[in-house]
Amino acid sequence: MIKELRVSLFDVVMCLSDAIDLISQVLVDHxxxxSYIAFNIATEIGLCAEEQNNLVFAGLLHDSGALSLKERLDLLRFEAENSYRHAEVGYLLFKNFEPLSKIAPLIRYHHIYWNKGQGSTFKGNKVPIGSHILHLADRVAVAIKRKEEILGQVKGICERIEKNSGKMFMPELVDAFKNLATKEYFWLEAISPSISSILAHKSKSIIIELDVKELLDLAKLFCQIIDFRSRFTATHSSGVAATAETMSRLIGFSERECQMMKIAGYLHDLGKLAVSPEILEKPGKLSKEEFYIIKSHAFHTHRILGTIKDLDTINV
Ligand SMILES: [Fe+2]
Ligand SMILES: [Fe+2]
Structure with missing residues (x-):
């Protein structure tokens, strides 16, 4: 008999965030x-704890709608073009999942330029300040050169951001960022290999617990991200989930166990997010290297899901 499972939304979201950044070395921890930079800007301008927390989640998921490696790499350009599609897809993914519905609008507008105040609305809708924070945080993150020592880059990054104050970014947020930028720990934490635990510590004031029904809904949402990346796998995980649930019922599993099997079906290919659709859809024979990349997906699924803790077995 599978026991009742209680997990935190933060752990599960962190999982997806990890998975979608595995697609390339240059995107690891993006x-x-x-999330970390947005949280700090929100704190600096005095947003309330709930809004800070929403930005932690929005930061962790903001590019979930960018499904191909090319789309993700294009977004690394400081003045990225055609960046609205993935933001809209991200919005559509999360808007109907109640525990994350508040972050959906933040994601939707995270590439809107401030444009001397015109960016306070977009197509008649109000753009939340959280979206502008996310935009600034995202551009700061892409301005960091991964192969260079960080503190030596601070001056150049600040100049680049300041140059775009009022155009790309809200001036008040640029001021808040400049204050943060004087603190060396801010930069060292932002690039730290321990950034997961730093974020977990920052957001621990609000623990959002998921029950099995919510976990099932979230797993289904992840499944869409996993399956939609390729037309060849468009219904694969949902098909595995339905089959696993039905078979479990036929052999006499309890209702709870059937639900858990369905969740396992939805998530069994999570590690495939580390494989680019260019490889998944390659019409010809895979090269040796491509084959090894495909083969590693089961390991990634196991490793990533292994980081979710059962709230009953830890002190929170
Ligand atoms: Fe983006
Ligand atoms: Fe991004």
Whole structure:
């Protein structure tokens, strides 16, 4: 008999964030860095704890709608073009999942330029300040050169951000960022290999617990991100989930166990997010290297899901 499972939304979101950044070495920890920077800007301008927390989650998921490696790499350009599609897809993914519905609008507008105040609305809708924070945090994150020592880059990054104050970014947020930028720990934490635990510590004031029904809904949402990346796998995980649930019922599993099997079906290919659709859809024979990349997906699924803790077995 499978026991009742209680997990935190933060752990599960961190999982997806990890998975979607595994697609390339140059993207590792991108979502976590944006989350960390956005949280700090929100704190600096005095947003309330709930809004800070929403930015932690929005940062961790903001580029979930960018499904291909090319789309993700294009977004690394400081003045990225055609960046609205992935933001809209991200919005559509999260808007109907109640525990994350508040972050959906933040994600939707995270590439809107401030444009001397015109960016306070977009197509008649109000753009939340959280979206402008996310935009600034995202651009700061992409301005960091991964192969260079960080503190030597601070001056150049600040000049680049300041040059775009009023155009790309809200001036008040640029001022808040400049204050943060004087603190060396801010930069060292932003690029730290321990950024997961730093973020977990920052957001621990609000623990959002998921029950099995919510976990099932979130797993289904992840499944869409996993499956939609390729037309060849468009219904694969949902099909595995439905089959696993039905078979479990037929052999006499309890209702709870059937639900857990369905969740396992939805998530069994999570590690495939580390494989680019260019490889998944390659019409010809895979090269040796491509084959090894495909083969590693089961390991990634196991490793990533292994980081989710059962709240009953830890002190929170
Ligand atoms: Fe983005
Ligand atoms: Fe991003």
């Amino acid at each position: 979502h976590k860095r944006v």
